[in-house]
Amino acid sequence: MSDAFRLFVTCPRGLEPLLAAELLALGATESKERSGGVAAVGPRELAYRACLWSRLASRVLLPLANFPLEDADGLYAGARGVDWTDLFSPDSTFSIAVAGHSPAVTHTHFAGLKVKDAIADVFRDKFGRRPDVNTDEPDIRIHVHLDRAEANLSLDLSGESLHRRGYRGATGEAPLKENLACAILLRAGWPEIAARGGALIDPMCGSGTFLIEGAWMAADIAPSLMRHRFGFEAWLDHVPALWQELKRDAQSRRDLGLKKLPPLIGRDLDARVLNFARKNALNAGLGHSIEWQAGDLLETRPVGDVPGLVVTNPPYGERMAAEGEVIKLYSLMGATLKSHFPGWRAAVLTSRPDLGPRIGLRADAIHSFFNGDLPVKLLQFGIAEAPVPEIGVPAAPAGGGEFANRLAKNRKHLGKWARRTGVSCYRVYDADLPDYALAVDVYEAAETHLHVQEYAAPKSVDPVKAEKRLREALAHLQASYEVPASRLHFKQRAIQRGASQYEKQGDQLRVFEVDEQGCKLLVNLDDYMDTGLFLDHRLMRLRLRKEAQGKRVLNLFCYTGAASVQAALGGARQTVSVDLSNTYLHWAGRNLSLNGFESDQRDRDPRPASGPWRGKARSASAQQDVHLLVRADCMAWLRDAAGDASDRYDLIFCDPPTFSNSKKLDDVFDVERDHPELIRSCASLLAPGGVLYFSTNRRKFKLDPAAIEGLRCEDITPQTLDEDFKRPPPAHRAWRITR
Incomplete structure (x- = not known):
């Protein structure tokens, strides 16, 4: 040849x-x-x-x-x-x-x-x-x-694909291929940065591919030097002497290169994945060359005297929960880079280029790649030098001073009130400033958690400015409360239709126990738009607790049963909690159990073949059913219960959704349209001297006079709004209704 x-x-x-x-x-x-x-x-x-x-x-x-x-x-x-x-x-x-x-x-x-x-x-x-x-x-x-x-x-001639270097063992989520990682490092200018002595940092390193490939680049290590088989070795035209000479040269270059490695830092919150990275580095001959740190992205700081490169492939898929968590990640990553890495380069690989503006830095280069079949973009940023702060003055997040001042004021006032009254979960900020349209709730469990919801901005608001303000607010919240990103739970709340406010946002399955005046309740801050505890109804639940002694209590649209648990703690003779969601009824059962109460769940087919419920339901007044959970469409359940004159309640709490078109319903529910029938049906179930508490979160709600005809009705809204919800307009409206 x-x-x-x-x-x-x-x-x-x-x-x-x-x-x-x-x-x-x-x-x-x-x-x-x-x-x-x-x-x-x-x-x-x-x-x-x-x-x-x-x-x-x-x-x-x-x-x-x-x-x-x-x-x-x-x-x-x-x-x-x-x-x-x-x-x-x-x-x-x-x-x-x-x-x-x-x-x-x-x-x-x-x-x-x-x-x-x-x-x-x-x-x-x-x-x-x-x-x-x-x-x-x-x-x-x-x-x-x-x-x-x-x-x-x-x-x-290569044999097995050359991207398989031979060092990788077990990994977590599908890792980045080694040759794609090298392409990203080359585009980001890593060889030149390494030659100047700049560091390489990956704050979400996963199994460590960027760090290992970056180390081999900086140390002049041939990427296939560890491979034991090549396709050309059985080729009859193979020249072994030439091949061995090239290998010896590569081995000499490796030995020299390992002596001049710059700082290399890999961080990740997932200790299991980080352990994979350590083992991979050891297999790659870099056991002591890379520093692995278990920690949050926001705690990442520069190392060395020469500006280096921050490179990362933010997780998507299994390692992320809701859309809001992804947005939070990008926003806080941008704030961290801007505050702590002036003069450095940053390279972010993403399958979501629409999230690029969330970072808050102008990309000076964008390259397109494919990660397998998935199109991805490499966003590159040069981080501007920040002004040098005065000696002894800690660096604060840039911008958002007005928000920071209002947050500090609210936190001081509401923090004192919460400690004085024993409140552990409360709203510290609720769109107090029009430019920062967020609701921020503090949850004190074993550790402090922040639940942040961004209200959808009107179309008249510049989206670039809205992104900037969100980034500023998240950075100030994280700095003020000193919580890692894993305890800052972010969601976007748009105008909801149907049951969308109750739909799952993710699958983190992290449940926390909180305390409400001695009542233990479980909250999930990640997987649903709402957390399992409506904070604005705190005083209403405590009212039910005070009035429940010896009484039968009905909780309609019960959600996770927090009101039922408070009534049970108040000495209720029986509670009946009705909701269409099996998930939330199970949650309610766990809340009751957490406080030492047994419950019995009854499933009624919410969509019978025809007519009323198939078969007569067992009366809810059975004494052995001290705390009964009923899975049913509340409107249909009320119509069915109205026919049983012996089934009456001393206290009824009814807090319906504003709108629902759930597939489990026979008809769409609209509180504006349906509340007259709902209130009259509830009133028909009141025992002599019984009280109905009706509440709605619908803005601009108007109570239809026909709904309360022949009933006594008192607007008690101000009495049901605690200190953290005394902002106009009220978070909800509430009435006390008697026959």
């Missing part, structure tokens, strides 16, 4: 320009970008160097034949025309990989069988025997590419 080799070197989509430049640096005399790879020409040494030194390649292919493809027989004939006996021995094993597509041969497995048959026949003709097929660890790999009306046959 001629010593001028034509190669086709494959790579992930988007890496072709970088790979073409890399091959020229490795000794190619020509390199031309193609879709999915680079066509290169160079000496034999180029093939070996590409296998050993390419940080970007997936495979190094030596083209053997190219021919028109009309049918399967044509594929066999084309493969039969290659003298395979010049390439490998009949004692070697081989495998065939088929890629691409063609209308002439639609099944890749069948195409592989045709090529295998052709190779076997060539060997039989010459030696009377054929080499064996080994699909797991073959000596020789043949690559077949079907390109519509053409077929290309190549010898795979």
